[in-house]
Amino acid sequence: MNKTAFFDSLTEQKPDPLLELIAKFAADPRPGKIDLGVGVYRDETGRTPVMKAVKAAEHHLWETQQSKSYIGPEGDPVFLRTLASEVFGERRGGKPVAGIQTPGGTGALRLAAELLALDKRRKIWIGTPTWVNHQAIFASVGLQIATYRFFDIEKQTVLVDEMLTTLRNAAPGDAVLLQTSCHNPTGAALSQQNWRDIADIIAAKGLIPLFDNAYQGLGRGRVEDAAGMIDVIETVAEAMVAVSCSKSFSLYRERTGAAYLFGDRQASLNKAIGNLASYARTSYSMPPAHGAAIVAATLEDPSLHRTWVDELSEMRTRIVEIRLAAAEAFGQFRPELANIGSQEGMFSLLPISPENVRQLRSEHGIYMPDSGRINVAGMRVRDIASVAERIGPYLT
Ligand SMILES: Cc1ncc(COP(=O)(O)O)c(C=O)c1O
Structure with missing residues (x-):
C-alpha cells in the first residue's frame, strides 16, 4: 500500500455552504450587493462591532x-x-x-x-x-x-x-x-x-x-x-x-x-x-x-451590566424596526410575509426556490442560502423597500 494512501482514501467533505456564500459575496465587485446570508448581527453600518461592555x-x-x-x-x-x-x-x-x-x-x-x-x-x-x-x-x-x-x-x-x-x-x-x-x-x-x-x-x-x-x-x-x-x-x-x-x-x-x-x-x-x-x-x-x-x-x-443591557436593547430595537419595515415591504408581494413583523430575532425564512435564490444572486447581488433564510439585520432600514422590490418577483 502506498504510504500516503490513507488520506487520499477519505471522502471529500462539502464546504460549509454559508462560508462559501461569504466567499462569493466578498468576490462580488458590484457596489449595491447585499449579504442576507451571514449569521451574525450587523448594525446599521453593516458592522458586527465589539460591544462597549x-x-x-x-x-x-x-x-x-x-x-x-x-x-x-x-x-x-x-x-x-x-x-x-x-x-x-x-x-x-x-x-x-x-x-x-x-x-x-x-x-x-x-x-x-x-x-x-x-x-x-x-x-x-x-x-x-x-x-x-x-x-x-x-x-x-x-x-x-x-x-x-x-x-x-x-x-x-x-x-x-x-x-x-x-x-x-x-x-x-x-x-x-x-x-x-x-x-x-x-x-x-x-x-x-x-x-x-x-x-x-x-x-x-x-x-x-x-x-x-x-x-x-x-x-x-x-x-x-x-x-x-x-x-x-x-x-x-x-x-x-x-x-x-x-x-x-x-x-x-x-x-x-x-x-x-x-x-x-x-x-x-x-x-x-x-x-x-x-x-x-x-x-x-x-x-x-x-x-x-x-x-x-x-x-x-x-455598571458594565447596565452598559451591556443597553447595548443589547439597542440591537433588539434595531431588529424590531427592520422587521416592521420588512413586514410592510415584503407583505406587498406576499400577504403572509407581513408575519415577518411578529416573528423575532435575526432570521426569517422566505418562500423562494433554490433556483430563484441563485438567480437573485447573479442578477441583483442579493445573497442568501438556498433555503431562503434571511438575516434581517443584514439590511439597512433605508434599503428595505428596494431590497423587497428586488426579491419580491422571485418569491414562490
Ligand atoms: C440555533 C443556534 N444554536 C446554536 C448556535 C451555536 O452558537 P455558537 O457559535 O455559540 O456555537 C447557533 C449559531 O448560529 C444557532 O443559530
Missing part, C-alpha cells in the same frame, strides 16, 4: 488577571453562576441546577448530545426546518433523530398542532430539542399558551427537553425571551439547556457558552455534570477562558 471588561481583565493557568473541564464557577442568574433569573421553582462551561453553544449541544446518546433506545425529536447544524450534531454521536414539521413556509405560521401531536406520541425518555427564542431559521415565536401545552405534555410523557438558547435578548426582551423555557423547566422533572453567548455578547469567535442541567436532586445533577466533564476531558480538555471571563466580569459589575 465587552471592551471595558477586557480592559479590566488585562489589568487584573494574574494567571492563565488551567481552569479545569467544568470551567469558571463565577461565569457559570452569573450566567445562570442572567439567563434563568430568580424563578425556575427553586429547582436545583448545575452547569459546565463549553466552547460556544455548539459545544454545549455536543456535550448534551453525548449524554443523551448513552441510552440507545432514545430518540431526539427535532422540529423542521431548524438550524443546519442540529441534525449533524446529534447524528455524530449516534443518537436516533426523529423529525416533525414545525413551520409552514408558505403560510409563515408555526404548526403547533403537529408539534403537540408529535410530542404526545413520543416515547418516555425521548428528548425534545426546543429553541428558547428567536427561532433559527424561521423567527417563529411560540405563545405563552403553546409553551404551557408543551410543558404539560413533556411532564406527562416523561420526555427530556433540551433547550438551545442562542439568542436570548434579541427577540422580545432578556426576561421575556426565557419565559417559555422557564415555564417548561418548572413543570418537568429534568431539563437540559445549551446557552450560547456568541450573539447576546457578540463574542462569536471567543467560543463562549455553557450547558446547564435541571433536576430534583443536586447530587444527580453533579453526577451528570461529571459525565459531561469527562467528555470534555477526552475531546478539548477544557473550555477557552477568555470569553467566559469577559461575560463574568460584565455580569458581576453593575
Whole structure:
C-alpha cells in the first residue's frame, strides 16, 4: 500500500455552504450587493462591532488577571453562576441546577448530545426546518433523530398542532430539542399558551427537553425571551439547556457558552455534570477562558451590566424596526410575509426556490442560502423597500 494512501482514501467533505456564500459575496465587485446570508448581527453600518461592555471588561481583565493557568473541564464557577442568574433569573421553582462551561453553544449541544446518546433506545425529536447544524450534531454521536414539521413556509405560521401531536406520541425518555427564542431559521415565536401545552405534555410523557438558547435578548426582551423555557423547566422533572453567548455578547469567535442541567436532586445533577466533564476531558480538555471571563466580569459589575443591557436593547430595537419595515415591504408581494413583523430575532425564512435564490444572486447581488433564510439585520432600514422590490418577483 502506498504510504500516503490513507488520506487520499477519505471522502471529500462539502464546504460549509454559508462560508462559501461569504466567499462569493466578498468576490462580488458590484457596489449595491447585499449579504442576507451571514449569521451574525450587523448594525446599521453593516458592522458586527465589539460591544462597549465587552471592551471595558477586557480592559479590566488585562489589568487584573494574574494567571492563565488551567481552569479545569467544568470551567469558571463565577461565569457559570452569573450566567445562570442572567439567563434563568430568580424563578425556575427553586429547582436545583448545575452547569459546565463549553466552547460556544455548539459545544454545549455536543456535550448534551453525548449524554443523551448513552441510552440507545432514545430518540431526539427535532422540529423542521431548524438550524443546519442540529441534525449533524446529534447524528455524530449516534443518537436516533426523529423529525416533525414545525413551520409552514408558505403560510409563515408555526404548526403547533403537529408539534403537540408529535410530542404526545413520543416515547418516555425521548428528548425534545426546543429553541428558547428567536427561532433559527424561521423567527417563529411560540405563545405563552403553546409553551404551557408543551410543558404539560413533556411532564406527562416523561420526555427530556433540551433547550438551545442562542439568542436570548434579541427577540422580545432578556426576561421575556426565557419565559417559555422557564415555564417548561418548572413543570418537568429534568431539563437540559445549551446557552450560547456568541450573539447576546457578540463574542462569536471567543467560543463562549455553557450547558446547564435541571433536576430534583443536586447530587444527580453533579453526577451528570461529571459525565459531561469527562467528555470534555477526552475531546478539548477544557473550555477557552477568555470569553467566559469577559461575560463574568460584565455580569458581576453593575455598571458594565447596565452598559451591556443597553447595548443589547439597542440591537433588539434595531431588529424590531427592520422587521416592521420588512413586514410592510415584503407583505406587498406576499400577504403572509407581513408575519415577518411578529416573528423575532435575526432570521426569517422566505418562500423562494433554490433556483430563484441563485438567480437573485447573479442578477441583483442579493445573497442568501438556498433555503431562503434571511438575516434581517443584514439590511439597512433605508434599503428595505428596494431590497423587497428586488426579491419580491422571485418569491414562490
Ligand atoms: C440555533 C443556534 N444554536 C446554536 C448556535 C451555536 O452558537 P455558537 O457559535 O455559540 O456555537 C447557533 C449559531 O448560529 C444557532 O443559530
